[in-house]
Amino acid sequence: MASLRNRLLAALVTASVALPASGAGGSAGVPAPVPAAVAPLGAATPAALAERYAAGRTAVLAAEHTAAARGHHLRAAALRAMADPSRTFLSFDGRDGGRTVEVFGDLATARRIAVLVPGSDTNLDRYGLLRAGATRLREALGDGSAVVAWAGYRTPSTLSLDVLTPTRADEAVPGLRAFVRELRALKPDARLSLVCHSYGSVVCGRAAPGLDVADIVLMGSPGAGVPDVAAMRTRAAVWAGRGGGDWIGGVPHALVELPFVTFGLGADPVSPGFGAHVFPAGDGGHSDYLRPGSPALTAVARIVSGKAAHDG
Template sequence: MATRSRGSRLRRLLLATLVATSVAVPMTGATRPGAVPAPVPAPAPPLGAATPAALAERYAASRAEILAAGRTAARHGHHWRASMLREMAAPARHFLSFDGRDGGRTVEVFGELSNAQRIAVLVPGAGINLDKYGLLRGGSMRLREALGDGSAVIAWLGYATPSSVSLQAMTPGRADEAAPGLRAFVRELRVARPGVRVSLLCHSYGSVVCGRAAPGLDVADIVLFGSPGAGAADAAALRTPAAVWAGRTAGDWVGGLPHVSIELPFVTVGLGGDPISPGFGARIFAAGGGGHSDYLASGSTALASIARIVSGRADDDA
């Protein structure tokens, strides 16, 4: 009976992936983000303290990397990417790091990191890369506005995300690769800004990245939203002292996925337990209506709830 149940769950999981693949609109004629060449970036200068001078140095170094990637893209005929990178290099924008290779990795700051007392690190999910970066940037800007003065939001695109519709997005492999980088970044942030409140905000597949990075991580909150799983059976398995929160909008298709994790000989298929289920043990926050990409939409219930958590004003009934 156990073998039959396990096989049934695996069939459901694979069927969900195949159905999603069948309804996806193929991007015919589009250049894959990873196919755009970019130079190898120089190592980012260490951020020993988040003083205005140290941050200015780090931002300037990242801006130089963005401009170099733009010139490389232009030389190879990728003019749309080159134009986008010129916009990213505007003096008003602040990047802690940038790497244009393999779809792109970048870390952008919204707000004044040098004096923020509340810092949210936003980890995106599948399908986010340089060509789709506007989605992550827009959500970060809206969250920063909702949080107000004394806060900063950091958009952490620090890993090669899986394609939105792929078997890779149904396994924790990319998250396992990403977790050490996220842990290292949070440690650097804690050294640079000791004593401030740091919250980890994890959307969609980003929840798996956060789950893999969670054990012992020095953050106040881990917030899972639009989550297909966190790569763990429950909140206790994350082995974190942080408060674990979870929310899902009423129209999010992720709710229809089979929340299982099945060990096969060479791969784990599935992303673990459902974070909003009672058995997972997370604190549930109100997310209201909307779909999978609407959690940080202007005026949304989810945005208000997440801002309350980051600010430390949420309670167990939020």
């Protein structure tokens, strides 16, 4: 057992050095003010949502002012774009790389809602990739739908040992669970799904027990922080897909408990033993799941819409 643990640890450390660089850079070092507290939404009405979105825009503008005053002009420019009146943030915190919850579509009328949980290196400096994916998924879902990009946790850097442990995911779990409960209370009749990419799969897997969602979709997953679907303790349908060109397939899939740390992110979600429904993801790479016209985007949209269950 000790020899196995040592080999796995060596493989994981090697993987952390060999993985493609994502460039988290100094995102967390850009200062931002503490955002004002907001009361929980009492209803998903147009008036209540407009008030929350206005508060989100105020928080973005406050962070933009601070970034500009401290000489962080690229961040300030990005924040000015985020403060556009057409953007709708349920919450925003510019500190420590950023925490955002942005809505795409009309949450007040949505009958199908996907909560998109991103993976490593997702921060305010790299937010465009998440926003593009959320926009495309919303377009694929069509009328009567909304996508919520939930970047509500401190994501690990791809080039770090943090990405090889479930620690950051466990830190994110309370926030994701609270948000899903709030969303379910606001939209009790909506079909609600979690769509989780890369390290976001670990967040979703660890948050899954008892969550009132219809589907949990794992895309490009290094693991879900659990050995199998049964360990997720969920009534949701669990789906997994991995593109043929995704380097994540070469990451060691295991979970090793050491005295002071847990290494590894669990079993491979697309393996037969994991127990997920495997959806077609095409031949794309790690960032291609929600690309226009991709098989994965089509499959995920069918799942979120409740149509994939009829495919057998």
